[in-house]
Amino acid sequence: MILKTSKEILREITLCDHCLGRQFGKISISTNERRGKVIRNLLNCLNPELSTNFNKQKPCFLCDNIFERAEDIVKNISPDFEFFTFHAGTKIPEEIMKKEEMLKEKYGLQYQESIKQELNRELGKDIGAIIGKEFKREKEDVTILLHPYDSKVEYVINPLFIYGRYNKLVRGIPQTKWFCTRCKGRGCAKCGNTGKMYDVSVEELISELFLKETKGADSSFHGAGREDIDVLMLGNGRPFVLEIKSPKIRDIDLQKLELEVNQINEGKVRISGLCFVEKEIVEKIKNTHMRKTYLAEIDVCLTEEEKRKIEEFFLDRDIYQETPNRVVHRRADKTRIRKVYKVLTSKENCSSLEIYCDGGLYIKELISGDEGRTNPSIAELLGKNIKCVLLNVISIEEKV
Ligand SMILES: [Zn+2]
Ligand SMILES: [Zn+2]
The missing domain is CATH 3.30.70.2510 (Alpha-Beta Plaits)
Structure with a gap:
């Protein structure tokens, strides 16, 4: 089957050993070049009159003998930046891909491997040896993109x-x-x-x-x-x-x-x-909401009774919070639920609050109530207007 198809192909066009072998690339694990050689030798031996012998003077219909120039292509790589790992790829002209597709259809070559795959493999081997860096399939420092047909090299340096x-x-x-x-x-x-x-x-x-x-x-x-x-x-x-x-x-x-x-x-x-x-x-x-601790200064002096009320009420308390009035013009208006774990008041002064809560909770609004958009709030609990006048984040949970 392979021999019959090969004979038909080679009667019409010239293929190098790489390209001949590659048309049956997915059949066996041998290299395309070796497979191509074997097929050609067999054909010559069985049909001496047909002279299917590949003439090296003639360019290959598919690849234009690119595999003979592999070493020169790789020599074009001369990066002017530092990197330790790389991934390599090739850019193959559209017309070559089309020719390959045409061949596949015409002769029903279901085991054909693409020239891109073979070039990537063949050139990749050389690159590693020449530049002395480690090949990596992902998370590489740089992607080296070879354009074998116009001696160009593109570098995509990863962040x-x-x-x-x-x-x-x-x-x-x-x-x-x-x-x-x-x-x-x-x-x-x-x-x-x-x-x-x-x-x-x-x-x-x-x-x-x-x-x-x-x-x-x-x-x-x-x-x-x-x-x-x-x-x-x-x-x-x-x-x-x-x-x-x-x-x-x-x-x-x-x-x-x-x-x-x-x-x-x-x-x-x-x-x-x-x-x-x-x-x-x-x-x-x-995306992970890390727990946070805030120190807030408010604009009223809390009585001992109010301090006690706040500490008792805000224990593992769910807070329903619509997007605050002050940011709603630039952020989506939605209701979020965040927990306040505890609120500690200070013995020494009457206007400090230490608030332990989920990340993503708006603290100024937790204090003021934001005209009812945050529920419950400290202002609502005490039944008076309260504003946050100074705010510091004093701790963010360690784990990432
Ligand atoms: Zn070829
Ligand atoms: Zn401006």
């Missing part, structure tokens, strides 16, 4: 992900870059041509040095939730992942950078516990 925790020690700066609401970042009179609502952000204060050190193209900051601009982030800090896009240097000294970032931003932002992580951690820290 670097760095986990850590941050403290925000001053009020008035947002967590991430906040584009000007009028010009959306282009720069206008409202924002003094900065394109931003605020001069700096936690994101920028942290990422600047990392971008410099890695020679990255850009960065993204992923926080485990965020505090309001006027809220401090104290205690053990808030988990974040800094994503550096297209880094040219990957092997950076995190301890050294942590020190430098903390020196430059003294009194503003502090980072700790840095380590390299995989991409999955980003989703994880964004």
